[in-house]
Amino acid sequence: MKAKAGNRIFDGVNVVLLIICLLLCLAPFLHIVSISLSSNKPILSGFVTIFPIDLNWEAYSRVLKDAAMIRSLGLSVGLTVLFTVLCMLMTICAAYPLTKTELKGRKLFMYLIVFTMFFSGGIIPEYILVKQLHLVNTIWSLILPLLINPFYLIILITFFGGIPKSLEESAELDGSSHFGTLIRIILPLSMPAVATLSLFYAVNRWNGFMDSLFYITDPNLYPLQLKLYQMIMNSMMTDQMQAEGAQIVQILPESLKAASIVVATVPILVVYPWLQRYFVSGIMLGSVKG
Template sequence: MNVKTGNRWFDGVNTILLLVALVLCLAPFLHIVSISLSSNKPIMSGDVTIFPIELSWEAYNRVLADSAMIRSLGLSVGLTVLFTALCMVMTICAAYPLTKTELKGRKVFMYLIVFTMFFSGGIIPEYILVKQLHLVNTIWSLILPLLVNPFYLIILITFFNGIPKSLEESAELDGSSHFGTLIRIILPLSMPAIATLSLFYAVNRWNGFMDSLFYITDPNLYPLQLKLYQMIMNSMMTDQMQMEGAQIVQILPESLKAASIVVATLPILIVYPWLQRYFVSGIMLGSVKG
């Protein structure tokens, strides 16, 4: 078997494996979508697989007909955008100085950062702190405690360290300050890492549920995940639920759960393809001239 034939076999096997992986990843999501679009009878009989049976939009009507649900969706979008922006600003401002070997106490700071990855005060001390700071029932209780993720910070520090120091030295010779070097050189070369960490921060905040359950009691400040949780719990306690501007329609809790999952997942699925181009772009392409 020559090299050309071997390459064809290799490409064919890789294609088959990738298709299998694609099917395995898509099947659970398609199953959830199918349940959300099916009527009660096929769901109860277990006939729904990856295609909906007896198409029904009642679950989505129930989820989206509530004006409070739309308010929670808008609040979650704004919260996620604000949270991601502040987290990236803080992470970048912390990571860049920690790449400087001349920074006094750099090792101590790194040890403290790593320490927080393994040890924490726990939920009760954290709640007491948030309450004493008068952050309960404010969006800041969902932002400030999670402002910097130490693991993501270490990832960004490692990425910054991979950028050639000659670029920074050239900028310093041209009279650039540390802040100017960060803005004009480091950040443009770090877009793949910044986009990736931004997505991680956004997904963590979007899917965040426990902190809002602890700190938010005002219905007007319910994020989407907490609102969906309450809706599902109510649907499990009773077969009927009255929502604003909608008639009472009997809906199976499984269908309502599936529709809630789709509604909560769709915004992240929309954002991901836009950031995908940064993941595959060349990090240092064209940055150093030989």
């Protein structure tokens, strides 16, 4: 009974701590949502916290009616999907051969991969390379330099290496090729790792900003994050004009920025629950029959 009481107390403390952590994580996002839904007076007064005051949808209406914003949103969605597919294709094709101990030069390849995690040419040589390849102002400048993340590659190599070799040997006895084994056996058993790394790649590309700032100057090719940056800079100029006595605009820049941030965050929040079902353990239980 004492042990059961102790377990209940321990579980209760854990629940309380997790709820506190959840609230701390949600508070900044709720604050942004509240600002985007509040009217000008409460925002200027600083009364908006995690609940909107004087509900106002004008900021969202302004953002969603902006043709350039919608174009940037669609471009970012397509760019993220293409980037994630190509990155996972390259990562899988690199990880599977590197799990084979009989591969000649395997250790050298691993050393080179680890080397790139700690050393790089820097921003200027990378920009010069992208420019010489005529990739500036193309979506490929946002894809090709980041096709393989060495850390994610090592994670996938480790996961592939944990799959029982007996499964691959059985497939080889049945006449399966390496490619067939990868498609029919390795990948189905590796869906948790593949889904997790796909989410990591997608989030990194969706939130990517610096490379688009360097390589994209055509407004028609602005991804969403760069468009948000442009909007923030414009709003800062508006703030300066207001401080100098210009006519006050109908919607505060803070409200527009908050609405834009929410619009940019919602798509990736929609994707995460769909992939969360793969974050499970025990996927390989019963896969090897003795």
